[in-house]
Amino acid sequence: MSKIKVYNISENVDKHVAENKNREVTPTQDIYNADFETAISATKFGKFNILLFLLVIPAGCTFMLETTTMSYVFPAAHCDLDLSLNDRGFLNAITFTGMISSSFMWGFLCDTLGRKRLMVIGYLLDAVFVIMSSFSQNYTFLLIFKFLGGFIINGHYCFNCLFIGISLLQISFTGSVTWAILPQKIVITLFNNSVVLRPWNLFLLVCAIPSLVSGIIFIFMPESPKFLMTVGRNEEALAVFRTVYALNTGNNKQNFPIQTLLDETKTEGREMQKHGGHITAGRSKTQALREGFQQIKPLCFPPHLKHIILVCCMQSLIMSGANTLRLWLPQIFQAISDYEYYNNGSTASLCDMLEALETSTQSDICYVNFSPTVYVNTIIVASVTIFGFAVVGSLINKLGKKTLLGILAFSGGMCAMSMYFAQNTAVVVVLSSLFLSAGGIAGNVLLTIIIDLFPTSLRVVTISLVLMFGPLASMTGNLVFPLLLSLGCAPPFFTLGCALIVCSFLVMILPNTERKALN
Known part of the structure; x- marks a missing residue:
């Protein structure tokens, strides 16, 4: 395999990565064949980072809501649904069962669909299943939709772990919302009384909001530049870096110092060679x-x-x-x-x-x-x-x-x-x-x-x-x-x-x- 030419840096790829992690990039430098660490550092910290953090708050809460809401519903719904202790155990466990059943699927879908598309589809589908669960009139239907919710939300399990603090704050918020909704004496009838919505149904309906908001938000977010570089779509990744740079610094996109990105599809690090794996574009x-x-x-x-x-x-x-x-x-x-x-x-x-x-x-x-x-x-x-x-x-x-x-x-x-x-x-x-x-x-x-x-x-x-x-x-x-x-x-x-x-x-x-x- 031919050597990768790197502007003003050693031809050794591993050394190039290590040196650029702590490298300060100034606007006057033009860097060619930059790795991801160098490119993301050049975008600086600013408005985009703050906006991204604010946008992922509802996303960070979604997983905890999916696994927790039924425990809040049981005290109010056990009479309507005639729930025994074993029924409650099954409803608590069914979300995790759905997660287990889809464990091996999500890594494959991440590589096939990309991070952004997976986030959009996953959160919107989760919102649909939570809404459907809020209309459940019996134990069986609630069990089915909680399983489907767990099946979908598992794709964001690792993502949620990055925002554990937000998720814990969400527990406090959920307790407050539960306190506000469940004691109310509200009964809404639909479709000639075939569907009866009580306070616990409305509580589940409210719990669909974070998933729905997250799915809509990610429609307008760019694809992960790391993923784009991994699959060989460097021009698209560079366009994302330039947009982030412009938002963070207020400078023109054309002032972004990175001119080209390292072709990761032709790079095999020592560890990847040792263990037999490598990344290829269009696989x-x-x-x-x-x-x-x-x-x-x-x-x-x-x-x-x-x-x-x-x-x-x-x-x-x-x-x-x-x-x-x-x-x-x-x-x-x-x-x-x-x-x-x-x-x-x-x-x-x-x-x-x-x-x-x-x-x-x-x-x-x-x-x-x-x-x-x-x-x-x-x-x-x-x-x-x-x-x-x-x-x-x-x-x-x-x-x-x-x-x-x-x-x-x-x-x-x-x-x-x-x-x-x-x-x-x-x-x-x-x-x-x-x-x-x-x-x-x-x-x-x-x-x-x-x-x-x-x-x-x-x-x-x-x-x-x-x-x-x-x-x-x-x-x-x-x-x-x-x-x-x-x-x-x-x-x-x-x-x-x-x-x-x-x-x-x-x-x-x-x-x-x-x-x-x-x-």
């Missing part, structure tokens, strides 16, 4: 599928095999605990509220109060007790989690990622077990807040460890594979939780606690990556 569907398996292949052999098994197990344990309690927490708070309502405001141990949850599904008379404390408690839990993410940034460098992960997993597990012994509502709120905060942060710390643990060429596929185990574990946890509740008060909380404590012991097997050089 067929068969080629794309084959290259996808080539990227996964190195993970199936030493030294990466034991590490991928370990981190996948840890991800499963963390997500099975955190996502299960997160989705059942509104139901737990509703049971507490019901107990206090029917016992003149008096409180009791959590186990005594949870009997109201079991009784409400077995009674011939179904009742709905709307109490603002259910949603206030949910907002408190989300706020504590947001605060935890803010604090952990200062601790991660002092303690180290591995140590911090072990502390978070162990303390979170102990908090879950301690809920069994909680004697009043305040203690339940505190312990559940600490558990979810520790579990949520632990999951993100694990991802940062994965980045250090695996070489650059395997990081994306590794993170994608690890994230796939999150929905699988979440689905399993939500299916098992109502069964554990039927066995008694101790099994669900001790099971969730043990999941994180086991994870804390697995941390000790992880190699130390704190001082490991980036590959």
Whole structure:
């Protein structure tokens, strides 16, 4: 293969990439055959970056809404839909089931359709399915549309992880919106009373807004220049860079210092050669599928095999605990509220109060007790989690990622077990807040460890594979939780606690990556 000519830079491609990451580009320079890092740095920071961040706020909330809304709906809809505890478990789990069923499809579609088109189609389809779920009149139809919503939203799962802070703020917002809508006594009839919309239907309808707004926004956004360069469409990528540069600096597009871009379709880095994968423009569907398996292949052999098994197990344990309690927490708070309502405001141990949850599904008379404390408690839990993410940034460098992960997993597990012994509502709120905060942060710390643990060429596929185990574990946890509740008060909380404590012991097997050089 002929050498790639680079203006004023060494002919070695890897050295060219490394040098240009920290290279300051001035408007007076003309650079030819620039790589992506050089070109994106030349666009500067400005209006486009700020606008992009504001535009992705609704997109960052969509995934959390898709997986969370049913837990808010259950207290209001269980009478209308005649939901048992197992039905609620299935509705919580079905979104994750949809995500699992489409896991291997989205990476292929990203390469086939491009990032922008996938975002537009995905978010608009998700909005359609959420709207359809809001018109559901029975359990079966709601189950179907929640599955389809999970099937679609999985394409944006990794994207959502970049905006976890926004998603946590969304939980607080959802609690407020739920509080405003669900207690209302609204009944809307359509099509000769064949469709009846109650407050929980309207709440689901409102939850379609972020998906709809996101889909419309991405219609007007440019395609990812990184994707365009990857598939050999450098002229289109350069046009995007020039537009971003003009918006950020206020200068004319023609003043953009990059004249041509590196042809990535003819570049094979050392890592890609080593592992047998490479990027080609205009590749067929068969080629794309084959290259996808080539990227996964190195993970199936030493030294990466034991590490991928370990981190996948840890991800499963963390997500099975955190996502299960997160989705059942509104139901737990509703049971507490019901107990206090029917016992003149008096409180009791959590186990005594949870009997109201079991009784409400077995009674011939179904009742709905709307109490603002259910949603206030949910907002408190989300706020504590947001605060935890803010604090952990200062601790991660002092303690180290591995140590911090072990502390978070162990303390979170102990908090879950301690809920069994909680004697009043305040203690339940505190312990559940600490558990979810520790579990949520632990999951993100694990991802940062994965980045250090695996070489650059395997990081994306590794993170994608690890994230796939999150929905699988979440689905399993939500299916098992109502069964554990039927066995008694101790099994669900001790099971969730043990999941994180086991994870804390697995941390000790992880190699130390704190001082490991980036590959």
